Amino acid sequence: MQTSFRLLGSLALTLALAACAPQDPHQKVSAALASNVLLPAYHGWSEANRTLEQSARAFCAGEQDLTQARQHFSAAQSAWAALQPLAVGPLSEGNRAWQVQFWPDKKNLVGRQVERLVQSNPQLDAAALGKASVVVQGLSAYEYLLFDPALDLADDSQKARYCPMLQAIASHQRGLADEVLNLWEGEQGMAAMLRSTPNTRYPDGREALGELLRTQVSALDGLKKKLGTPLGRQSKGVAQPFQAEAWRSKASLANLAAALASAEQVWRGNDDNGVRSLPGAQHQNLVKRIDEAFSDTRKRLAAQQRPLGEALADPAAREELDALYDSLDRLHRLHESELSRALEIPLGFNAHDGD
Amino acid sequence: MQRRTFLSLGGALLAGSALAGWTLGRGDGGPLLLSARDDAQGGHHAVGYRLDGQRVFSCRVTERCHDVVPHPFLPLALFVGRRPSRESYLLDTRDGRLLQTLHSRQDRHFQGHAVFHRDGEYLYSTENDTREPGRGVIGVYRLEQNLLQHSGELSSHGVGPHQLLWMPDGDTLVIANGGIRTEADSRVEMNLDAMDASLVLLSRDGRLLSRERLAEQQNSVRHLAVARDGTVVSGQQYMGDGHEQAALLAIKRPGQAFRPFALGEAQRQAMNQYTASVAIHDELRLLALTAPRGNRFFIWNLDSETLLLDVPLADCAGVAATAEGFVVSSGQGRCRHYDCRSPSIRMRPLELPAGLWDNHLRLA
Numbered sequence: 001m002q003t004s005f006r007l008l009g010s011l012a013l014t015l016a017l018a019a020c021a022p023q024d025p026h027q028k029v030s031a032a033l034a035s036n037v038l039l040p041a042y043h044g045w046s047e048a049n050r051t052l053e054q055s056a057r058a059f060c061a062g063e064q065d066l067t068q069a070r071q072h073f074s075a076a077q078s079a080w081a082a083l084q085p086l087a088v089g090p091l092s093e094g095n096r097a098w099q100v101q102f103w104p105d106k107k108n109l110v111g112r113q114v115e116r117l118v119q120s121n122p123q124l125d126a127a128a129l130g131k132a133s134v135v136v137q138g139l140s141a142y143e144y145l146l147f148d149p150a151l152d153l154a155d156d157s158q159k160a161r162y163c164p165m166l167q168a169i170a171s172h173q174r175g176l177a178d179e180v181l182n183l184w185e186g187e188q189g190m191a192a193m194l195r196s197t198p199n200t201r202y203p204d205g206r207e208a209l210g211e212l213l214r215t216q217v218s219a220l221d222g223l224k225k226k227l228g229t230p231l232g233r234q235s236k237g238v239a240q241p242f243q244a245e246a247w248r249s250k251a252s253l254a255n256l257a258a259a260l261a262s263a264e265q266v267w268r269g270n271d272d273n274g275v276r277s278l279p280g281a282q283h284q285n286l287v288k289r290i291d292e293a294f295s296d297t298r299k300r301l302a303a304q305q306r307p308l309g310e311a312l313a314d315p316a317a318r319e320e321l322d323a324l325y326d327s328l329d330r331l332h333r334l335h336e337s338e339l340s341r342a343l344e345i346p347l348g349f350n351a352h353d354g355d
Numbered sequence: 356m357q358r359r360t361f362l363s364l365g366g367a368l369l370a371g372s373a374l375a376g377w378t379l380g381r382g383d384g385g386p387l388l389l390s391a392r393d394d395a396q397g398g399h400h401a402v403g404y405r406l407d408g409q410r411v412f413s414c415r416v417t418e419r420c421h422d423v424v425p426h427p428f429l430p431l432a433l434f435v436g437r438r439p440s441r442e443s444y445l446l447d448t449r450d451g452r453l454l455q456t457l458h459s460r461q462d463r464h465f466q467g468h469a470v471f472h473r474d475g476e477y478l479y480s481t482e483n484d485t486r487e488p489g490r491g492v493i494g495v496y497r498l499e500q501n502l503l504q505h506s507g508e509l510s511s512h513g514v515g516p517h518q519l520l521w522m523p524d525g526d527t528l529v530i531a532n533g534g535i536r537t538e539a540d541s542r543v544e545m546n547l548d549a550m551d552a553s554l555v556l557l558s559r560d561g562r563l564l565s566r567e568r569l570a571e572q573q574n575s576v577r578h579l580a581v582a583r584d585g586t587v588v589s590g591q592q593y594m595g596d597g598h599e600q601a602a603l604l605a606i607k608r609p610g611q612a613f614r615p616f617a618l619g620e621a622q623r624q625a626m627n628q629y630t631a632s633v634a635i636h637d638e639l640r641l642l643a644l645t646a647p648r649g650n651r652f653f654i655w656n657l658d659s660e661t662l663l664l665d666v667p668l669a670d671c672a673g674v675a676a677t678a679e680g681f682v683v684s685s686g687q688g689r690c691r692h693y694d695c696r697s698p699s700i701r702m703r704p705l706e707l708p709a710g711l712w713d714n715h716l717r718l719a
Contacts, residue, residue: 092650093667095624098598134598201667203704207688210710211669214687341395346710348670348686349393350647354592354631355421355437355467355517355577355714 025278027197027205032273033212034194037265038086041079042177042184048072048079049170049177052142056170059153060163066154070146074251076173077139081255085219085263088211089190090183098134099176102141103245104229110140111148117165124164126171142169147248210345213275216266217340217347220332223259226252227325230308231318239318241309250307257301264294275339283342290339293331300324384409387448389432390673390684391420391713401434403448406682406692408706412451418442421467422518425719427475431501432719433457435480439464439540443480445503448719455502462486463494464539467714468518471498472559473525478503481516481530489536489546491516493528493557509561513553514546517577522556523585527564530555531576531589547594552576554589554605554613567613571601580635580642582657585609588616588642590630603630604644606660617660625649625665632715636676639695643681645671652683654695664693664700673716684712 055072058064064072080100083091091097102110113135121128129137145162146153153159153166184190193201194208202208228234230244230252244252267290268274279287301324304311311317340347384405392402392413399419403411421437431454434444441464445455459465462485469480477497484490491511496503511519513532520529534552536545552575556564569576573595580588586608593601602615603626627648634643640657645668652671654664670686680695682705690705690712 089667093625094621198704200702203689203691206709207669210687214669344395346395346687348647348710350631350672350686350714351629351650351670354629354647 024205026209029269029273029275029278030205030208030212031195032269032271033266033275034191036270037262037274038088038194039184039191041082041086041262042181045076045079045083046174046177046181048076049174052076053167053170053174056163056167060159060167066146069153070249073139073142073146074249074254077143077246077249077251078254078258080139081258082262084222084259085216085266087219088215089193090180092215095134096176096180098138100138100173101245102135102138103226104243105135105140106243108242109135110144114141114144114165118162122161122164124168126168126175129165129168129172136165137169137172139169139173142166142173143246143248145169149248206345209275209278209343212266213335213340213343213345214347216263216275217332217335219259219263220328220335223256223263224325224328224332226256227321227328230312231321231325233325239312241312244308247309250309252308253301253304257298260294260297260301264298267294275343279339279342286334286338286342290331290334293327293334297324297327297331300327386677386718387411388675388682388684388707388716389423389425389434389448389719390716391423391434391437392708393419393711393713395711401444401446401451403451404707406677406705406707411448412446414444414446414451414453416442416444416453420444420713422469422715423717424469424471424478425717426471426498427473429475432717433469433471433478433503435467435469436465437713438466439483439537439542440467441465443469445501457496457503459494460505462539463492466515466517470519470521470528473521477506479509479519479528481511481519483515483537483539485539488538489514491530491532493519493530509557510563512555512557512563512566514551515575517575518579520579520581520587522581522587523583526559528557528559529579529581529587530557531579533575533577533592535575535594544594547573550575550594552591554587554607567607569602569605569613569615571595571599574601574603576605578630578633580633582635582640583637586635586657587613588633588635588657589613590633590644592630593628595628597628601628603628604633616655619662622651622653622662622665625651631672632674634674634676634681636681636695639680641676641681641695643674643676643683643693645674645683647671647686652691652693654681654693654700663695666702670710672712672714675716675718677718682716682718684716686710686712 059069145166193199197204226245230240232238246252267276384407388404392400399416400413402413418436418440420434422435425432430448432448436443441459443457463482466481471478480494482492482494484492491513493509495507497506511530515533515535517533518531532553534550553566553568555566575592576589578590589605591603604616604618606616607613626646629648631645631647642655642657644653647670650669652668669688673684680693682692684690687710689709690707692703694701
């Protein structure tokens, strides 16, 4: 039996080597997306967090005003939102995503825990924050500090009270983004795993591509939840504006747009070398329908001029938001059922429907 | 049927199998991997493959199956219907021929797991009493002329029993009572605020020997592995909030209490409150676990409880011990073999069809 395993091993290696040859289309797409879409997005996130850390310091030293501090936060939040369809590997592991954003937050844990921590630890630093709950470590808590209606950091005494935490969060986020970027780069990094197989993570290009597609599908599903929750899809149609992601900074729809743009990049690649290039001639109708679905969702989203909270209160705008949700739903379903079938890439079911 | 008749029948089956070139030992392709698997269109199958990729059979079945129970010495296996299925399938593992569709009795459905007694005559299956939903029962079936006939019923002494296995004495059952009440034809949890999960030791005649619980009330005890020395390991699924801490892996060493396994915080968090299959390697004293929601596969030293392997594996599903280590299946990617004989564990992808493998696998 040992011998047969050894034989089997060399057979597996031969097949795997054949699979990584440049003509393997899955490998080609996975490599192109890693280099041209995913890695640049992780660089962008890391840079936005460096700027955020500088901004927190400058704001607390009186060198930046609240408006500027808010702008830098929004840039970091947008860079984070853009990573949702690209969250393969390190970001989806080790509890890291929770450390950046705590959503959904049904019980306002963010607000309550920030206040409790500021009370108990007025001189909080990044090291102490690292030991605290993930609820207060990320952008959700940072957003609370800069945007919550009950707070006003333009006021000097409040600024003095909350600034140690603001700086601690920004440092924690910068550290986290650097750590993730490190795990992407380098010879054994995530980008290398996606570029060339077999490796310790992926036995072949199909499996690497499969993980990219699965992340895309689950991100599209996540976008439905992010829009559907405030729309009341899980609460008998009663709108829930304060259950929206980023309701305090009024960036719910902007975050959706950033994530959707990344999802479209995964589909198209930077030079039609994305997932779109994979379905064969017999599936060109599906390709066309996915193109149209992206375009439809994008246009409906761009047509929303007001923040989500305001739109929810207006019956006409509410209808448009419902139509936007349906459009996202179509896009998600096209990926989940037809595209995965056309590419013969199983999305798996034990994780979603286990026992 | 007398025991002698049963054994001679088994003998007839064995003789037949020898003629067909089937041997009790393993063929050249290694052991036979048995599992439930879907096709790309969502159809359900009971399949058997050699580890070298050779397909022995693929039998289309109506209901999605969960665990597979090979007979201790005959070339048969029961593919157990996934809850709340009312059908399980008894197959000839030489060619995948369907010998019997076993229907659950009135007011009962299968919970996905069963075991054959070592004598090969009786099968024990976890079931739900749908007249009194959640009341766990163990259906007892007798194998007569390659057909399973219902012959009795025991209490599982708990709610929503899931996996059950034999203790090394071969006459004591260990049962994971998941603690969750579900109704007929439903998978919806009805009692999340009043769950009652437990680990039960039950003698074959139905006597309750022990019942132990973990600290967290919403922690569902689901899957089991038993070592040759009587060590029992259980994998849990936590039904409470995502950020709460629960013992997702627990252990009962011989003569000791049921308690949390020494799980690292990073590994616990990576599991996303959900474990799927557990397996023990007796010779190497290793414990393996799949966590499909966290997309991670783990191996620990069973004695020291130290972590040996923590790797990403998309939608990992079934796991079983091989001579050298473990074979693991996946709902999304390729099956892998982990050679654990040296300190640096070596992974090798197997030439089996990729993805769509269901929760559990067995090697026969």
